[in-house]
Amino acid sequence: MEEIKRRVAEAAAEQVKDGMTVGLGTGSTAYWAIRKLGERVKEGLNVKAIATSSRSESLAVEFGIPLVTFAETDVLDVTIDGADEVDPALNLIKGGGGALLREKIVAAASRRFVVVVDDTKRVDRLGAFPLPVEVVTFGAEATKRALESLGCASRFRMADKCEYVTDNGNFILDCDFGLIREPEPLAQAINAIPGVVDNGLFANMAHVVMVGCGDGSIVVMERGE
């Protein structure tokens, strides 16, 4: 599995060109893209990057990738990130690693959003993977009840017996909505709840999904406009 992730993530990192500003995703697949980009920087590739989490920021520093901020950057040329589920229309569930908010900000600011996954992430319909929703800590129980009124069962993500806290100081509620018929309206309904910061549904955002398969091939799914 690691080999499949490595191959697909490195193939995406190979597409980065000199002078680009790159969004660095988060997770075990994005790791390989960051690592490969670091190797290319050592060979002379000139890029700048914005990371989607403190973990990826540390990796960028470790691998020698120069970092910038949104104070210096309006638009990123490309972002390479993983996903927890991908449907045939390239809608995604993300946030299994808790980084969904920064990932969505970075993806939304990118000309091209490239998603790298292994083929176990492909589904006909999103929702087997519980949808991560980032909520502010104040009133989190009330936000949980409001979310459940939309028709899900939810639980706070835990880390070492305490609520998991995101890079932004918020909690994550993992929400089981069952299979999701219409991702975009659900994403909007969730984000309309006071206390919700954002959710892990990335509807109509990915431009390309690169899928690493067990036989060594890479399937490229492009979004139809």
Ligand SMILES: O=C[C@H](O)[C@H](O)[C@H](O)COP(=O)(O)O
């Ligand atoms: O918050 C984490 C991100 O959305 C990840 O990109 C996602 O969970 C996929 O991670 P992995 O490549 O480790 O399966």
